[in-house]
């Protein structure tokens with residue numbers, strides 16, 4: 001009988017998650033029924049949303065998340081042994097599924113690692129694609145695009161799509177190594193937000209202001225940009241607010257420790273800004289469009305990818321916490337080495 005190792009969430013996060021919030025257990029998987037597949041997980045994703053989407057997850061449940069897997073046995077005609085799939089598998093080394101949540105990774109170009117279906121050619125890449133091209137529309141050549149969290153899974157793709165579309169790309173990230181990486185993949189300006197003054201550096205890099213602000217960070221950063229740096233008719237894609245996710249008590253947007261107040265309305269009116277939040281699932285029926293555009297740019301060498309890979313399923317909690325603290329350049333991935 002097939003077995004799986006599974007990480008359950010056993011404690012509510014308070015501030016940054018800790019390794020004690022998770023418990024590693026071994027489970028026997030039920031024999032396959034008609035319509036089911038057995039999958040072995042190859043790569044697992046650790047993402048910021050896991051920090052905030054588990055607020056209501058019953059304790060003792062498997063931790064949520066996407067993974068790439070190989071089908072090892074199939075009683076479902078839609079899948080055959082050897083197929084590479086991705087989907088909401090959770091933190092598990094193996095699983096039985098009816099296949100409804102699994103998608104074949106047929107969009108990956110030859111020669112790229114299968115893990116790209118979790119990053120540049122996966123949910124983060126699609127988030128960058130729709131957030132920039134739909135939420136920040138109309139994006140024109142020459143527009144100045146600003147992205148924070150720029151060296152991460154979503155941010156690096158945002159900057160590179162901006163360049164593909166003929167825009168000026170400005171990125172902020174949390175280390176000098178990340179700044180060098182951003183310059184190496186074509187960002188026009190890149191800054192270490194821990195070292196520079198945001199207002200000063202942005203005034204120099206974009207003296208005429210920002211047309212499109214892709215906000216992954218929220219908080220003070222977003223406040224400063226929206227108050228002082230948006231051009232008339234500027235667009236803001238509110239993609240995430242990672243600067244707030246680990247504040248105690250840590251319930252994201254319902255967190256009582258987030259300062260109250262609304263200083264932005266005046267400038268939103270005066271500069272006629274459009275600020276729009278979005279969640280990638282809004283675009284589910286257009287995933288094929290994003291997948292093929294992103295894959296084509298990867299094939300043409302216009303869209304570079306980088307991963308921060310941690311070996312060993314047992315290191316899932318460590319990798320998750322490290323990602324939240326900024327250890328990754330590019331997509332944070334865990335490789336199941338079993």
Ligand SMILES: NC(=O)c1ccc[n+]([C@@H]2O[C@H](COP(=O)([O-])OP(=O)(O)OC[C@H]3O[C@@H](n4cnc5c(N)ncnc54)[C@H](OP(=O)(O)O)[C@@H]3O)[C@@H](O)[C@H]2O)c1
Pocket residue numbers: 047048049123124127149150151152153154155172173174175178216217238239240241242243244278279280281323324325326327328330331332
């Ligand atoms: N709306 C959607 O559907 C959707 C989908 C996917 C992702 N997102 C959001 O997009 C953002 C980026 O996600 P991702 O998957 O690409 O993660 P990521 O950027 O690969 O990893 C998280 C990064 O956040 C940065 N960070 C952590 N604490 C920070 C702070 N206090 N201030 C500024 N930066 C901080 C760290 O980089 P530094 O070293 O630069 O600090 C870290 O590497 C997140 O806010 C996430 O929730 C939204």
